[in-house]
Amino acid sequence: MRAEELTAEFGIAGVLDFAETEHGLVKTAISLDGVTAELFLQGAQVTAWRPSDERPVLFTSRNSAFAPGRAIRGGVPIVFPWFGANRHTPTAPQHGFARTATWHLDGVETAGRESLTLTLSLGDGDVGSTFWPERFRAIYTVTFAQTLSLRLAVQNRATHPIVFEEALHSYFAISDIAQIAISGLAGTTYIDKTDAARRKAQSADPITITAETDRVYLDTPRQCVVEDRVWRRRIVIEKNGGASSVVWNPWTEKAIAMADLGDPAWRGMVCVETGNIADNEVRLAADAEHQMSTAISVARSL
Helix, strand or coil: CCHHHHHHHHCECCCEEEEECCCCCEEEEEECCCCEEEEECECCEEEEEECCCCCCCECECCCCCCCCCCCCCECECEEECCCCCCCCCCCCCCCECCCCCECEEEEEEEECCCEEEEEEEEEHHHHCCCCCCCCEEEEEEEEECCCEEEEEEEEECCCCCEEECEEECCEEECCCHHHEEEECCCCCEEEECCCCCEEEECCCCCECCCCCEEEEEECCCCEEEEEECCCCEEEEEEEECCCEEEEEECHHHHHHHCCCCCCCHHHHEEEEEEEECHHHCEEECCCCEEEEEEEEEEEECC
8 A cells, every 4th residue: 555545544643654766665654642753564563662762772774675575674673484404495585575575554552642553564475485485474563652562473374383583683773893792691501603503601701792792592582681881771681482682793803795785884783683593483373463572662771
């Protein structure tokens, strides 16, 4: 649907509006009591969320293409049904097809001026993937408020079990990559993708980023925290139904080679993701549903 049609059906004056980019992508603009946010129908991708009296919490690169079929660098891309490269078909698109497919907006709900919930969906008929030709329906529920709540439900509509990976690939805005620490993953095992996928144990110390970092943590606790010493805030990521956590920053050389990121933008972002990846992939029975959710909030630190 075009922006004007969506505005006529779902628009709420002063709260929810729709617009189109110069390349024809449809996006929403949300404004509540002090909370502002943005979501693109391509990928059902949240690209901005800013609670009252706060700096932006999500990072979205100004160098993103914002064009049909091109992944948007930043916000919260939906990774599905595989993470990274497809293990069986290397020519398949990185991170699956969900983040570049156009999702359907199915419903809008409000709770006064305190929260707004969008429900979006995607099915096998919308993507027609030859790389993963399974019958499925994905339902994505996003609630914008002082806490950003995201829930991805995947339904198996096939007559046999299906296997998939998934992630809510959240990019967080930070003061400087050298000034943050990530806690909540002590003692877990991670796959180090910068070191030939070797498995390593995370120490008890908070994680600091001093070089290219690309780690898939397995069987992780329900909470991670990004402590930003300069901005004196803590980004709290609570999850449910997601057994994996991912920590990623490309660092200098790789970021410069990425046309949709570049230097020095990489210094102002870090990814701490909720997912089910590698050993934690989901095996879903016929006619069953799996749900994964994350809630992102901000707390002040001394």
